[in-house]
Amino acid sequence: MMPAAHPASPAPQPPYALSWPLVRAQLLRGALFVLLLCVAIALLLTATGRSAFGDGLLHSLCIGLCCWLIIDGGRHLLAHRRQCARARQGLDADLPAGFPGWRWMALLLLLGMTLGPVAGTTLARRVLGSAGQPWWDMGGGDQLTWLITLLASVASVVTLTLLERLSHARAEAEAARRAAAENQLKLLQSQLEPHMLFNTLANLRVLIGSDPARAQAMLDRLIAFLRATLGASRSAMHPLATEFERSADYLALMQVRMGARLQSHLDLPDALRGLPVPTLLLQPLVENAIKHGLEPKVEGGRIEVAAHDEDGQLFLTVRDSGVGLGEVAAFGPAFGLQQVRDRLRTLYGSNAALTVQADEQGGTRASIRLPMPR
Numbered sequence: 001m002m003p004a005a006h007p008a009s010p011a012p013q014p015p016y017a018l019s020w021p022l023v024r025a026q027l028l029r030g031a032l033f034v035l036l037l038c039v040a041i042a043l044l045l046t047a048t049g050r051s052a053f054g055d056g057l058l059h060s061l062c063i064g065l066c067c068w069l070i071i072d073g074g075r076h077l078l079a080h081r082r083q084c085a086r087a088r089q090g091l092d093a094d095l096p097a098g099f100p101g102w103r104w105m106a107l108l109l110l111l112g113m114t115l116g117p118v119a120g121t122t123l124a125r126r127v128l129g130s131a132g133q134p135w136w137d138m139g140g141g142d143q144l145t146w147l148i149t150l151l152a153s154v155a156s157v158v159t160l161t162l163l164e165r166l167s168h169a170r171a172e173a174e175a176a177r178r179a180a181a182e183n184q185l186k187l188l189q190s191q192l193e194p195h196m197l198f199n200t201l202a203n204l205r206v207l208i209g210s211d212p213a214r215a216q217a218m219l220d221r222l223i224a225f226l227r228a229t230l231g232a233s234r235s236a237m238h239p240l241a242t243e244f245e246r247s248a249d250y251l252a253l254m255q256v257r258m259g260a261r262l263q264s265h266l267d268l269p270d271a272l273r274g275l276p277v278p279t280l281l282l283q284p285l286v287e288n289a290i291k292h293g294l295e296p297k298v299e300g301g302r303i304e305v306a307a308h309d310e311d312g313q314l315f316l317t318v319r320d321s322g323v324g325l326g327e328v329a330a331f332g333p334a335f336g337l338q339q340v341r342d343r344l345r346t347l348y349g350s351n352a353a354l355t356v357q358a359d360e361q362g363g364t365r366a367s368i369r370l371p372m373p374r
Contacts, residue, residue, distance in 0.1 A: 261300025293322025
């Protein structure tokens with residue numbers, strides 16, 4: 001008898017991965033900022049006659065880079081160790097890269113302000129050949145160089161750290177905004193789907209009593225329509241050709257309901273068939289055109305669905321020869337139109353719009369303007 005197999009132990013959690021490109025970019029940005037600052041300080045001291053340019057530049061560079069290395073290098077090292085410790089505990093990173101927390105930052109600033117000038121002055125005097133002179137024994141020019149460089153270096157590192165924190169906060173806010181937009185889109189889509197279904201079932205209920213044969217045909221169409229669109233309706237985007245196919249299926253469903261009172265035509269150029277568009281975008285417009293435009297008209301009418309590109313933008317148009325805008329209010333609010341506007345605003349902001357206006361040939365024209373997908 002084979003021994004029972006033991007369940008495999010869970011794979012160990014991967015260690016926290018330090019983003020070296022990000023760290024390098026932040027360190028280089030800080031070093032470049034301090035370098036330019038030290039050159040400016042040396043020029044200032046030379047212009048005021050406090051020291052020669054070479055001596056002032058050497059002292060400023062040594063002091064500024066030592067302060068930068070302690071503060072900027074230390075914060076990245078401490079932040080990495082903290083994130084590694086949290087990763088070993090199975091916790092998510094709680095702070096952005098390069099920021100160990102304000103208490104550690106305060107300690108690093110204190111160390112940079114005390115050890116940086118000592119190390120920088122000692123290094124500069126070693127280069128100049130006066131290593132035997134203690135770091136605290138300096139003239140007025142050296143004291144001014146020491147003080148200005150110290151304050152400027154610390155201020156620059158603190159400023160860069162705050163800017164990085166601000167950039168991280170903005171990125172988090174943008175991620176939260178995108179997540180909220182996605183949730184809103186899912187909510188709007190969940191509202192649109194039952195709205196279409198309820199309208200169709202209401203039409204079916206009328207036919208059951210008046211024309212059972214047509215009711216049976218409409219029910220068959222409804223089943224086929226729901227089966228074909230169930231998977232697509234759970235996607236955020238799909239090809240424009242699929243959106244037109246769903247509109248054609250819905251119009252075929254309504255054809256059973258309205259008979260000869262409904263004529264339809266769909267126009268989709270081949271060049272636009274593969275463009276990605278949000279799902280359930282045309283259907284509310286088609287449904288609105290039938291319910292508020294054609295059904296109230298005794299003789300019915302024609303509905304046209306078309307797509308075209310113009311000046312780098314995609315236009316989707318639904319035209320009907322119904323009762324027109326002046327009569328729409330009498331038949332209740334157009335629920336689908338507001339939902340389409342909300343979805344466009346959430347997805348594209350001001351780069352997309354829905355306009356509804358009287359058509360020059362009678363009836364109503366609803367047009368969606370979208371940025372052309374790349």
